[in-house]
Amino acid sequence: MIRDTRVRGDDETIRKALSQADTMILRTLLYQLDGDRSGIDFPLITVPVWGGAIQAEIVDPQYDEAIREKAFALLKKWRDEDRPVPAPPSLDKIFELMEIAGGIKLTKEEQQVGLEELAIEQYPRKVELDKSKASPDKVKNFHVLVIGSGVGGIASGVYLEQAGIPYTVVTKDGGVGGTWYRNTYPDARVDVASHHYSFTFETPYPWKHYFAPQPEIVEYMEHCAKKHGVMDHIRFHTEVLAMTWNEGKSVWDVKLRLPSGKEVDEQYNAVISSVGLFNEASWPDFEGLHDFKGKLFHTSEWDHSYDYDGKRIGIIGTGPSNMQLAPKVAKTAAHLTIFQRTPGWVIPMPDYRSPISKEHRWLMDNVPYYDNWHRFRHFAANMNASEEAMTIDPTWNKPGSASRGNEMMREFFAGYAK
Numbered sequence: 001m002i003r004d005t006r007v008r009g010d011d012e013t014i015r016k017a018l019s020q021a022d023t024m025i026l027r028t029l030l031y032q033l034d035g036d037r038s039g040i041d042f043p044l045i046t047v048p049v050w051g052g053a054i055q056a057e058i059v060d061p062q063y064d065e066a067i068r069e070k071a072f073a074l075l076k077k078w079r080d081e082d083r084p085v086p087a088p089p090s091l092d093k094i095f096e097l098m099e100i101a102g103g104i105k106l107t108k109e110e111q112q113v114g115l116e117e118l119a120i121e122q123y124p125r126k127v128e129l130d131k132s133k134a135s136p137d138k139v140k141n142f143h144v145l146v147i148g149s150g151v152g153g154i155a156s157g158v159y160l161e162q163a164g165i166p167y168t169v170v171t172k173d174g175g176v177g178g179t180w181y182r183n184t185y186p187d188a189r190v191d192v193a194s195h196h197y198s199f200t201f202e203t204p205y206p207w208k209h210y211f212a213p214q215p216e217i218v219e220y221m222e223h224c225a226k227k228h229g230v231m232d233h234i235r236f237h238t239e240v241l242a243m244t245w246n247e248g249k250s251v252w253d254v255k256l257r258l259p260s261g262k263e264v265d266e267q268y269n270a271v272i273s274s275v276g277l278f279n280e281a282s283w284p285d286f287e288g289l290h291d292f293k294g295k296l297f298h299t300s301e302w303d304h305s306y307d308y309d310g311k312r313i314g315i316i317g318t319g320p321s322n323m324q325l326a327p328k329v330a331k332t333a334a335h336l337t338i339f340q341r342t343p344g345w346v347i348p349m350p351d352y353r354s355p356i357s358k359e360h361r362w363l364m365d366n367v368p369y370y371d372n373w374h375r376f377r378h379f380a381a382n383m384n385a386s387e388e389a390m391t392i393d394p395t396w397n398k399p400g401s402a403s404r405g406n407e408m409m410r411e412f413f414a415g416y417a418k
């Protein structure tokens, strides 16, 4: 969605904000909003990222000031003239702008995904029912069951709502969020940027952190479910126990356990499974685990009544949950041992725990389309990233890596870990 905004603020506020702005976005906006191509004509340089394993295009920093100066003049003009946000450009122009913003060439397929990620359109996958086949009566009597109220369940509900198809969402949890409802361990947070880890139908959103912690994500999910009317369709603490296709009636016979514990049978015309991959805690299987006399729990079932201060703690596993949790536990535990079977790789993440700066907030709130291009830049970075590092080179014969790029990435990660 496009943020309905006007440029507000004195000259100093604009300048300060621009000092933190991404010049790849500014050059895109100069062209989009003012037809000024000069920002595009400034040369780009290729910078190594992750030790050269991947590369990124950025504006040659010696031209940053010139671009910021042009952007300042533009924003000042828009502020003084109190200009409203203009309508999005044509599709061809958007594709051209996408390549300018990303500094990359996009295939036709990438253009389509990128267009969704740009989130100019609120419901890019909206389905229009064919009224000649789906009469209002037929639709009224058609009922969909959505299992799960995580990101998948909420998105399913929003699109069914859009299409006007009756539906019910069931979840065995007591609230929305799925993964994010259950994983409340210390410092649980996304490791994909918040602006990227959000729905096109509910962006822009005033994220407080570049990488939102768990409570902020659950708040976002609740906000989405309420605002888009899904919340009223959710039955909490309701578990699907079994489903059988009823050939004669062309419906699913679904066995549900209600919050009271009672089991009931219901029928639905269609079922959307949004049960996710991690809805059951995964326990290792080794001798003695269940004879352990100390406190024992899984990160997805964190016992907040347990005080780990001053205790000897062991954490099994070195995945993302541990990466977030361990530094927190280590601060106050008497001793922390991490049990590692397979070592994981760690990459540096600038601003991982930082709140969004005042200047960035201002850019998103005031500059037309900045929010959309900021989101798109995350997508573009991922598109650009790691193709070489993840492609097997059949002629490469150095043990421990699969290609030159792969080896460079590996060395960079190893160096960072050291």
Ligand SMILES: Cc1cc2nc3c(=O)[nH]c(=O)nc-3n(C[C@H](O)[C@H](O)[C@H](O)COP(=O)(O)OP(=O)(O)OC[C@H]3O[C@@H](n4cnc5c(N)ncnc54)[C@H](O)[C@@H]3O)c2cc1C
Binding pocket: 147, 148, 149, 150, 151, 152, 153, 170, 171, 172, 173, 177, 178, 179, 180, 183, 188, 189, 190, 191, 192, 197, 238, 239, 240, 241, 274, 275, 276, 277, 278, 279, 320, 321
């Ligand atoms: C700790 C952790 C951190 C993560 N971090 C990231 C990240 O930074 N970025 C990223 O992209 N992904 C991350 N993920 C992956 C994350 O799971 C997905 O991004 C996303 O949340 C999955 O959503 P989902 O709706 O598919 O499933 P879930 O969020 O798992 O939701 C499943 C839903 O199904 C319900 N359900 C399951 N079985 C039944 C049943 N039988 N009856 C009724 N209801 C049922 C559950 O109650 C729940 O509501 C992370 C995962 C974990 C565990």
